[in-house]
Amino acid sequence: MEPFETITSRPSVLMRDDVDTDQIMPKQFLKRVERTGFGEFLFDDWSREDGWDLPRTQVLVTGRNFGCGSSREHAPWGLEDYGFKAIVAESFADIFRSNCTKIGLLPIQLDRATVESIADSDSVQVDLAAQEVRWEGGQASFEIDEQIKHRLLNGLDDIALTLQQGDALSAYESDRERSGPVTTAL
Amino acid sequence: MPTTLFDKIWAAHEVAPGLIYVDLHLVHEVTSPQAFDGLRMAGRRVRRPDRTLATADHNTPTDGTPVARLIADQLSRVQVETLERNCAEFGVPVYSLGSERQGIVHVIGPNLGVTQPGMTIVCGDSHTATHGAFGSLAFGIGTSEVEHVLATQTLVQKKPKSMRIRYEGDLGFGVTAKDLILGTIGQMGTDGATGFVVEFAGPVIEKLSMEGRMTICNMTIEGGGRAGMIAPDETTFRFVEGRPAAPQGADFEEAVRQWATLKTDDGSVFDHEIVVDAAALAPQVTWGTAPDMVTDIASVVPDPQSESHERALHYMGLTAGQPIQELRLDRVFIGSCTNSRIGDLRAAAEVVKGRRVASSVNAMVVPGSQEVKKQAEAEGLDEIFKAAGFDWRVAGCSMCLGMNPDIAAPGERVASTSNRNFEGRQGRGARSHLVSPQMAAAAAIEGRFVDIRDWT
Ligand code: SF4
Secondary structure (H helix, E strand, O other): OOOOOOEEEOEEEEOOOOOEHHHHOOHHHOOOOOOOOOHHHOOOOHHHOOOOOOOOOOEEEEOOOEOEOOOOOHHHHHHHHHOOOEEEEOOEOHHHHHHHHHOOOEEEEOOHHHHHHHHOOOOEEEEOOOOEEEEOOEEEEOOOOHHHHHHHHHOOOHHHHHHOOHHHHHHHHHHOOOOOOOHHHO | OOOOHHHHHHHHHEEEOOEEEOOEEEEEOOOOHHHHHHHHHHOOOOOOHHHEEEEOOOOOOOOOOOOHHHOOOHHHHHHHHHHHHHHHHHOOOEEOOOOOOOEOHHHHHHHHOOOOOOOEEEEOOHHHHHHHHHOOEEEEOOHHHHHHHHHHOEEEOOOOEEEEEEEEOOOOOOOOHHHHHHHHHHHHOOOOOOOEEEEEEOHHHHHOOHHHHHHHHHHHHHHOOOEEEOOOOHHHHHHHOOOOOOOOHHHHHHHHHHHOOOOOOOOOOOOEEEEEEHHHOOOEEEOOOOOOOEEEOOOEOOOOOOHHHHHHHHHHOOOOOOEHHHOEOOEEEEOOOOOOOHHHHHHHHHHHOOOOOOOOOEEEEOOOEHHHHHHHHHOOHHHHHHHHOOEEOOOOOHHHOOOOOOOOOOOOEEEEOOOOOOOOOOOOOOEEEEOOHHHHHHHHHHOEOOOOOOOO
């Protein structure tokens, strides 16, 4: 994962609520076994509608409950591959939000009025270190979990971080030898 | 201090703050290939293959194709074969196409008995919440997390907030667990439980079968919930007893003694609590393109309240004020991890018995697993469905998401027992209405929605 650097970009606006991951990355593209190249399939159904316009910028601005539904990480992969580095929304679905942070895509939650004001601007700057979004005519701070922020700013690999706690993990496993189901014995 | 069921399971699995041990990791073909690739690239192994179980379900054709290499669709074939290869390489047990144990991941876990009270369970699938019906903590995760769990058997997770949905009153005649959860989502909205782990409670829940409880927990995610759970009781223990992975004999008795302690203590405080009047619910039918766009069977298509409602009505080809019971159907799908268990099939067969599917309707039943299929056939349910004109299929996700050949055509109206009515979910332009198995079965017979309560 690349470290997250401050970005300045024209916002790309999709002002809809409850945008589900089936729309972001329709199922027919989930058959691929690769991790890359999903950008061209982003919003494949909607992009056939008249008047559809979603420029490939670095910041997506959208509505409430973005990314609801299926847990498919193919949705964040598509958004990232399309060029987005941050998503500004009124709110996010839980699994989607978590999936984004795993690949270095920054979810930023702000209230409706702020989101709309950013949507109307020509340029927006996202500064993760300062936890701030700036655009002409305004600025807003956003919340983010400290640990996630640290990981994003430094581009750290989650697995490597957890494996640093290998001792705690081994201690846990031997301490509480689990009687749970053993799948290999079925 | 009194603690909740969720608190107890969380505390028992915290390896370090924010790092949760995973007791069971379920894997399927769609969300795992990139995770196995990641392991390979980093030279990592699967830490606990003995706590990992894989199956193929999303892509598998339901026409009886016997093995992966004969799957006609090339991409699907590659994906299922990739799963088989990855599992072989990393030592993960897999029930792929052709196995007697193959089926929808959330159906086979409980039926094999690998889903047990008090466990933490994850899967790269949002409907993993299903397993919470056993009093376990079950999360849907993304592919990066799948890789993380494969490598470390843990999940990095900040503790979610807790919520309880308490039901009052009894379910009326003809009203099922599916109606209960659809009605609940209708009340709280698709993000009403976002950020929460939800415990479902109340006398109605206690009276439900395990199948009904799984239907409820399955759709927690449709209300935005991170996980859904129900405290285990006698119904739970009897369901688990005797299954292949269940503890045997004295071990089982000991396990039950432990499982019986998995309850929310009186006086526990939840971050959020709502009460739903179960007695007030009628059979539910969704009319829009999100699960909270739902209404009573006796009702009409509502007036749009927002732009998304207007979009939904347009997509669904509906106008406000149309009676739900006048909606004509092209297809009926009984299946999916929400409603494809033996109890669901029995309930649908009861409705169908001795009748004929309307000539205008294409109806199919897709058992949730090969084992459910076998049991249904032993009980003669397949004959009932076939005699009525239903297509009797082989286990898989099928038309729930149409990643396999089972899809609806543009504009077709579908009564579906699945969990998502999103645009295009069952095929581009397809119009899905979510209902219970009984309602779907009756709709197949009449060719339109009917009120199961006064249908004879
Ligand atoms: S049946 Fe549908 S919801 Fe369930 S796992 Fe399969 S695709 Fe997902």
